[in-house]
Amino acid sequence: TQLLEQSPQFLSIQEGENLTVYCNSSSVFSSLQWYRQEPGEGPVLLVTVVTGGEVKKLKRLTFQFGDARKDSSLHITAAQPGDTGLYLCAGGHDAGNMLTFGGGTRLMVKP
Amino acid sequence: NAGVMQNPRHLVRRRGQEARLRCSPVKGHSHVYWYRQLPEEGLKFMVYLQKENIIDESGMPKERFSAEFPKEGPSILRIQQVVRGDSAAYFCASSRAPGFPYNEQFFGPGTRLTVL
Numbered sequence: 334t335q336l337l338e339q340s341p342q343f344l345s346i347q348e349g350e351n352l353t354v355y356c357n358s359s360s361v362f363s364s365l366q367w368y369r370q371e372p373g374e375g376p377v378l379l380v381t382v383v384t385g386g387e388v389k390k391l392k393r394l395t396f397q398f399g400d401a402r403k404d405s406s407l408h409i410t411a412a413q414p415g416d417t418g419l420y421l422c423a424g425g426h427d428a429g430n431m432l433t434f435g436g437g438t439r440l441m442v443k444p
Numbered sequence: 445n446a447g448v449m450q451n452p453r454h455l456v457r458r459r460g461q462e463a464r465l466r467c468s469p470v471k472g473h474s475h476v477y478w479y480r481q482l483p484e485e486g487l488k489f490m491v492y493l494q495k496e497n498i499i500d501e502s503g504m505p506k507e508r509f510s511a512e513f514p515k516e517g518p519s520i521l522r523i524q525q526v527v528r529g530d531s532a533a534y535f536c537a538s539s540r541a542p543g544f545p546y547n548e549q550f551f552g553p554g555t556r557l558t559v560l
Contacts, residue, residue, distance in 0.1 A: 425547035
């Protein structure tokens with residue numbers, strides 16, 4: 334069974350602080366996706382990374398895929414209360430196959 | 445949520461009843477996936493379907509659960525004789541036709557099943 338471990342599980346910070354969420358596995362994935370989920374809603378796709386070492390930026394969010402395509406990180410700069418939510422990483426295998434999800438990082442940003 | 449529709453959003457059933465969850469994928473998407481999310485946990489894969497075919501059901505419990513994606517109409521996840529442990533949020537996702545290089549899946553809002 335391929336597993337993805339996310340850390341930390343919970344994170345509570347003040348507005349304006351920076352943070353990094355990690356997603357690690359012993360398995361290689363063909364792609365890595367990050368989602369954000371709010372209470373009562375489905376996960377919303379933030380980004381997909383597919384190349385080892387790839388870095389993608391989405392405003393204050395920076396996503397990186399590890400060189401060996403086994404791990405990924407999400408860095409948020411100057412967090413805002415609107416960033417509060419559950420962040421999920423998911424590893425993709427071949428196109429058309431299931432995603433393997435991490436357990437999630439629950440982020441709370443206090444004003 | 446990129447156009448994936450699920451209904452109902454909330455479903456309450458008593459033990460022993462049947463639950464039917466529906467999913468309409470994004471227009472043009474021919475791959476449908478069902479995932480289950482237990483409280484305070486990540487999503488767990490259940491089944492992957494294409495039109496009229498089950499491709500991978502390795503995450504589906506062997507008994508009481510079934511899924512279909514007919515030629516016409518939505519995908520259906522069916523749970524017979526529900527038990528309290530079936531209470532969870534069930535999410536449907538869809539992705540594009542074969543050949544699309546990345547397995548990007550777009551999720552619906554989910555159906556929250558409560559078994560009394």
